Amino acid sequence: MATFARTMRRGLPRVAGGDPWPPPGEVPPVVEERPAVEAPPTEPRARRVETPADPSENVAPAASGQQKSTGREPRRMRQGLPRVVGGEPWPPAAATPGGAPWPQTGEATGAPKPAAAAAAAAGRADARAGAERAVTRETPADPSENVAPAASTPQESTARGGERVRRGLPRVAGGNPWPPADFTPRPRAAAAPPADASARAATLVADPAESEAPAPSGQQESTARDGDAGVPASTAPPASADIAVASAPAGPRAPLPFTPTVFPGAAASVRPAPPAEPRRIGPYTPLQWAGVAAVGGFTLLVAAGLVVVIVRFLLSIPPLQGFVEQFPGEYHLPEWAPVGIPAWLGWQHFFNVFLMVLIIRTGLQVRTEKRPTVFWSPKGNKRRKISLNLWLHQALDVLWVANGIIYIVLHFTTGQWVRIVPTSWEVIPNAVSAGLQYLSLDWPTENGWVNYNSLQQLAYFATVFIAAPLAIITGVRMSGFWPKDAARLNRLYPVEWARKVHFPVMLYFVVFIIFHVTLVFATGALRNLNHMYAAQGSVDPNAYADNWAGLLIFILSLGIIVAGWVAARPLVVAPIARLFGTVKSR
Numbered sequence: 001m002a003t004f005a006r007t008m009r010r011g012l013p014r015v016a017g018g019d020p021w022p023p024p025g026e027v028p029p030v031v032e033e034r035p036a037v038e039a040p041p042t043e044p045r046a047r048r049v050e051t052p053a054d055p056s057e058n059v060a061p062a063a064s065g066q067q068k069s070t071g072r073e074p075r076r077m078r079q080g081l082p083r084v085v086g087g088e089p090w091p092p093a094a095a096t097p098g099g100a101p102w103p104q105t106g107e108a109t110g111a112p113k114p115a116a117a118a119a120a121a122a123g124r125a126d127a128r129a130g131a132e133r134a135v136t137r138e139t140p141a142d143p144s145e146n147v148a149p150a151a152s153t154p155q156e157s158t159a160r161g162g163e164r165v166r167r168g169l170p171r172v173a174g175g176n177p178w179p180p181a182d183f184t185p186r187p188r189a190a191a192a193p194p195a196d197a198s199a200r201a202a203t204l205v206a207d208p209a210e211s212e213a214p215a216p217s218g219q220q221e222s223t224a225r226d227g228d229a230g231v232p233a234s235t236a237p238p239a240s241a242d243i244a245v246a247s248a249p250a251g252p253r254a255p256l257p258f259t260p261t262v263f264p265g266a267a268a269s270v271r272p273a274p275p276a277e278p279r280r281i282g283p284y285t286p287l288q289w290a291g292v293a294a295v296g297g298f299t300l301l302v303a304a305g306l307v308v309v310i311v312r313f314l315l316s317i318p319p320l321q322g323f324v325e326q327f328p329g330e331y332h333l334p335e336w337a338p339v340g341i342p343a344w345l346g347w348q349h350f351f352n353v354f355l356m357v358l359i360i361r362t363g364l365q366v367r368t369e370k371r372p373t374v375f376w377s378p379k380g381n382k383r384r385k386i387s388l389n390l391w392l393h394q395a396l397d398v399l400w401v402a403n404g405i406i407y408i409v410l411h412f413t414t415g416q417w418v419r420i421v422p423t424s425w426e427v428i429p430n431a432v433s434a435g436l437q438y439l440s441l442d443w444p445t446e447n448g449w450v451n452y453n454s455l456q457q458l459a460y461f462a463t464v465f466i467a468a469p470l471a472i473i474t475g476v477r478m479s480g481f482w483p484k485d486a487a488r489l490n491r492l493y494p495v496e497w498a499r500k501v502h503f504p505v506m507l508y509f510v511v512f513i514i515f516h517v518t519l520v521f522a523t524g525a526l527r528n529l530n531h532m533y534a535a536q537g538s539v540d541p542n543a544y545a546d547n548w549a550g551l552l553i554f555i556l557s558l559g560i561i562v563a564g565w566v567a568a569r570p571l572v573v574a575p576i577a578r579l580f581g582t583v584k585s586r
Helices: 117-133 152-159 287-313 319-327 342-368 387-414 427-439 454-478 487-492 496-520 527-535 549-567 568-579
Strands: 049-050 200-205 375-378 582-583
Touching: 117 375, 152 375, 200 487, 319 427, 342 387, 342 496, 342 527, 342 549, 375 387, 387 454, 387 568, 387 582, 454 496, 527 549, 568 582
Parallel strands: none
Antiparallel strands: 049 200, 375 582
């Protein structure tokens, strides 16, 4: 019985970038089902081992007597999972690594046992089939030799190959399974053993259970196959039929008999680089921040519209209408209160805005700075050093504190304090009334040149006398002006408390500036800017409503603030810092 040429299906590579596994030259083990032949229960099994030997030594003369057996342990193939659900482990227990089932040997006797003629004939036929199965692998020179003409009848196909070829998927869409039903591979003849000593011959070795007793002299060595226990040694086929030779392909491989449809892509040899991590600003990327701003802005706009509608509805109710008439949003100042805004107050207001913007900018830089590149050290203590941004922040704080002291002193010496400090309890209901008017978009009609409304007065008072002192006290605790050796003072006023308060105070200043500027432009931009920047105003609210002087000065002040923002960098700040200490990069 001849073996068929089969192509093993190749899978993924064993290593990254390698070839598909197994290599193209591997041949799957051929396992053939053979008819069972009765044999004694204690019949030992033989195995085939490959040993380099000269081809002339593989043929032993036939003789009567017991067979010699080797004392080596028979090698068995490891079995794996079944090929079908509920089947036996694969390959079967009777399979050998070379592709032929494990040969079995019967009792070696000098003369054949008296057995039925049918059993003897079956044994001889099986011995010849075992000799043909000894061929392990052979590569034909011409691919056309692998295909034999189709059998005329199914019986002829079965007689030639012993079993039908397994059919798989079609080669083309909508075609029949491949190979065709009448396809029969051509049997391959055993190759002649090579003449060199490097050829490997397959010899059968008896089971160790029978090799414990030494063979007597005069008995000759022979090989036995499955089912030949009752066959005389004189009828065994020549031992040269058991030789298995694997010939190497000569020259380039023949082209494939079919058109390939699957090709290795770039991913088989080149791994794509992982995508770069998007840049993040805090917990979100810039695109996510844009989405948050859009959604948040739309939500705030809708909420503001609802608030305006609700407040307008409430102000249409008679009780609230009477409340607004009784408390219009401001109360009368004392008769000795000054009228108007002096020029010094306008210029100090501009200087305060300039310092506040730069202080907020440098404070955020100090808070987010990870590795400073430039440091400043005082002249008297070279070992102490701080970042240049922190030095600029503290220098601006010193100027801001000095400007605040001058502001407070001038307010109390000129009587301007009465405009920002509440002097009556009427400030509370008037502040509520002014708030309702702002929310309904019906602005209060007070004249800022003479008096602020109660809501403005409370906001200015909280900013000047509460928020500013908190910013100064917490800033001094975190600065280099605080004594480090005062253990009791540090215990009473820990730096952690100062850090927790300082940042919210800064946020309050930011919110105050935004609302303050918005209301200045919403309640009469030209008139309000004339009051604060040009020191022009009158008891008549409409006297300077069309004067553009205040707006032009305001635009000029914005240019100065932008120039200071741009100049707040080490290239400009370092020469100034060297006047008060040492500036170095490490």
